[in-house]
Amino acid sequence: MTDFFNEMTADGAGAVRDHYRAFDDWLRHQPPERIERKRAEADLTFRRVGITFAVYGDGAGTERLIPFDTIPRIIPAHEWARLQAGLAQRIKALNMFVHDIYHGQDIVRAGIIPAQQIYQNAQYRPEMQGISVASDIYAHIAGVDIVRAGEGEFYVLEDNLRVPSGVSYMLEDRKMMMRLFPELFARHRVAPVEHYPDMLLENLRSVAPAGVLDPTVVVMTPGTCNSAYFEHAFLAQQMGVELVEGKDLFVDANAVYMRTIRGPRRVDVIYRRLDDDFLDPLAFRADSTLGVPGLLSVYRAGRVTLANAIGTGVADDKSVYPYVPDMIRFYLSEEPLLHNVPTWQCRRPEDLAYTLDHLDRLVVKEVHGAGGYGMLIGPAASKQEIEDFRRRLVARPDGYIAQPTLALSACPTYVESGIAPRHIDLRPFVLSGKTISMVPGGLTRVALQEGSLVVNSSQGGGTKDTWILEE
DSSP states (O other): OOSSOBSSBOSTTOOBOGGGHHHHHHHHTSOHHHHHHHHHHHHHHHHHHTOEEEOTTOTTOOEEEOOEEEEEEEEOHHHHHHHHHHHHHHHHHHHHHHHHHTTTOHHHHTTSSOHHHHHTOTTOOGGGTTOOOGGGOSOSEEEEEEEEOTTSOEEEEEEEOSSOOOHHHHHHHHHHHHHHOTTHHHHSOBOOOTTHHHHHHHHHHHTOOTTOSSOOEEEEOSOTTSTTHHHHHHHHHHHTOEEEOGGGEEEETTEEEEOOTTSOEEEOEEEEOSOGGGTOTTTSOTTOSSSOTTHHHHHHTTSSEEESOTTGGGGTOTTTGGGHHHHHHHHHOOOOSSEEOOOEETTSHHHHHHHHHTTTTEEEEETTOOTTOSEEEGGGSOHHHHHHHHHHHHHOGGGEEEEEOOOOOEEEEEETTEEEEEEEEEEOEEEESSSEEOOSSOEEEEOOSTTOOOOOGGGTOEEEEEEEBOO
């Protein structure tokens, strides 16, 4: 691990960057046994609270504790200001894109995005065609994955617009750092994040159906078996709203109601944490027991708001990702402030040919993949793995994209051998309602295995607290 941007040190001599100097000075004066004791305390507390992550298909069949690292990722105010502006621009354009796809389809008619990329997309929902949603907002909550490459340049890896998760870990990581090392927050002016639940609730209330002055908001979960159930319960509790499952809701007289001990209560905004397919068995998967029969009809009538909107996934598909810079130019008449990673679309014969010739150098991803599954990291793969993946790619090229292997930035991290650099990314959470807002920072995920570029929790990644330093 030599050819990467180190978040903490500036050159081969190990010169500490300005925004890390106070932390570095503090760290040098900490007895190793104190740090180890605090790390054990964090693990014990997270396990007691139940901050775990279920991995589907895990042979062990148990909940895993997401490893938490006590060395924060620190970002200076001027860098965050640039990121914040780029994120707001990107999400604004993506919301305009989804509205356009389900209404005038101007971007398709202009020839900027091929029609088949939309209408043959598994996340495109023809049932949404012509439906007006509150404030024309589709992605109320977005989690945008950002990496810093070798020369310090930020790139967007993914736009997560369906049911992005991880914000609870951002909040709990901050709470844990303040509990373990309160003295650090006296030395640094760290921008707060604990007001996120209040911002989220205000955002959700702002997009209630027209005429609703005091909206009832709920968080809808698939249930306790879902891998992110902790987060669903956490956010409902933090916002002071009900956590419901599909069986707790019903449709009557073109409205959605919640069953309560005091009788039915009208529901106006549903922050839903389950996929489109399971929302309404009358409209989508008939075998779904997780949704609410008739929900789509109420939604079409504008009498309930769903966050995020049905059909939003058409904008976070990896085959649509390459077109986001063009969306920004088309809808906003602006140049993108954040870069995409160069991408080869394997559905194109010339891109497929290049990808097949360079599999040992590229990262190849399924267009509908998530969680670090279904991908090939060429430089880390064996010859047999590359050949196996080659056959899959040739059999279904339109299911994949390819990208160069970026030298992701690294941050000092506690590992078994001591402190060592490990690759990281950042997932800020962007809220769209009457305005676009976000708390400073986001969730920093860290690949704990040496040399690994896969930061996903399902692949053994951990998390860090993210500090945005106020000026």
